[in-house]
Amino acid sequence: MGNEPRQTTDITIIGGGPTGLFALFYAGMRGANAQIVDALPQLGGQLTALYPEKYIFDVAGFPKILAKDLVKALVEQTSQFGFPSFLNQNVAALEIEGDHLVLVTETDRFPTRSIIIAAGIGAFSPRKLPQACADSWYGKGIHDRVSDPAEFEGKRIVIIGGGDSAFDWAQQLRGRASEVTLVHRSDRYRAHASTVADVQQAASSGKTSLLPFHELHDVRGEGDKLTGITVREVKSKETREIECDAVLPMLGFHSDMGALTSWGLRVENDEIVVNSQMETGREGIYAAGDVTMYPGKLKLIATGFGEAATAVNQAVHWIYPDKKVNPGHSSNMAVFGQKDD
Template sequence: MPHTNELYDITIIGGGPVGLFAAFYAGMRKAKTKIIDSLPQLGGQLATLYPEKFIYDAPGYPAIKAADLVANLEEQLASFNHDILLEEEVINLTKKEDYLVLETNKGTHYSKAVIFAIGNGSFQPRRLTLDGAEQFEDKNIHYFVKDMQDFADKKVVIAGGGDSAIDWALMLEQVAAEVSIIHRRPEFRGHEHSVEKLKESTVQVLTPFMIEQLHVVNEAFEGVQIKHTKEEERQLIQADSLIVNYGFTSSLSHLKDWGLEVSRHSIIVDSDMSTNIPGVYAIGDISVYKGKVKLIATGFGEAPTAVNNALHFVQPDIRTQPMHSTSLFEKAAPQQVL
């Protein structure tokens, strides 16, 4: 049995919108809660891939940008002092007699109950395969944008042709000295409105080109050499930073290895959001049941159900149907935020 200080009531795997709301509600129920996410920032795919896209299925908002929705959820979550672990991927789940063991790429965690809120799965970026790229990762070559101000007054090159690449190009145009975007096809894959805004912007559009090699001088990153995909034309693009948006890979095969019942890349749950493993629950896009509608709004509704039933599992005398949420929040005094 792990030490009491190491044992959490609820551990939420996934820090996307649904996971964030689940953590907030767990705070309302005064549960000792931890969030583990494989990405370097909270918000999941919305924050990482589509920060400028509008969300239309969040209750109370006719339309809200993905980044703003995530910011609101983080502000809401700040009422409680939960532990949040980023850039940590769960690699194994083991059920003990009265607790669960989560092994990650960085350590071991113990929890009385676990809630999966991993969307379409734990995903990792497709990395640049050019010689020497690895040594510049997180210095000059980036796969995520944690803070736009890191690129203030810099020359930035973005590689990619989807919504994520276009979003970041348009956002960084406001803070960077120069922004260029490289795509190997003549046309972009992003939404028409975003592509139109890109063409009207000051962003230098380079199509159809691909990065041929890094431009390194005296072991310092100086930019990239690009090559036309159909001709022999080459260009040297000076840059301080390269942001790579080649998409992401995601694997859910390990869920079966852990003993979870899976159907079509989703975890099968009952109406109380429980899985076939006692103490383990799943919400949001990763969960499936008869009549499931995959919307953010659906995940928000599933979160309190999972939390309430997880706490009832942990302590059977705890009610699964607490008082009204407004009264509950009044009684849950916010903890000090560090």
């Protein structure tokens, strides 16, 4: 546990995806102090972890924007208030201490007056390769996340998987990596048809190697340096060696709502049922974004932004009853130096 007890914060947001990031900004705009606690090592939620290099076309005001650039813009919008984000912190428990709540992670405690749960589909972690030979190579040539595509500039890479992430990265890294090989244990691909067609086209023109019906059999290296892998045909068991510098298993993610469902909230199918005020059934705890459920719910970034605003306005009024729920217009707020009345 941390040595110094932390100050009690007005609003602690569980989750630093687009919803949580917008909630953090909004709390600052409403004059509340706030913080984000997230299980992942980076902000951005699904956008950073699952599709950073994909364009998003349905965020208001942007004809198209890369997921990673939307996260960057959200972080910039939030940074004007200087609120902290605590990463690699999986919220495991909720306690009550005097007149406030405490969010408990494995290594820290976050005292808070209110909570906004913006936990999306839960804390997620990449699925590991099932072959034991891969275990000791994670972080030393096997990468289950791509945080910076530049890392693979000029490298020979092998991507393992048949879903969107595998095909997206095969497409995105084609120009950067010196060689791209995509290995999948069948010829049934779950990725978007146009991306599959693009990678198949690249394979037929020799720009990518596509190896259906193959799986990892062994990993080879010199010291700590990965130098290649052996793959095996699933039926014939025939093996072949591939020289490479990096292996990217893109096998999807496990997600886990963990402790969040056991806090006396209204939970159905791992989603938190909220009313139109984003209230969860427990005083001082609100929810927003993909984690919420109500009739007509749409799991979209745009919806999460609106719900974040509602949740923050309700939380601010609950903590400080003198503050109105209705925020007024940002275009006429002293906090932004644009008040004209």
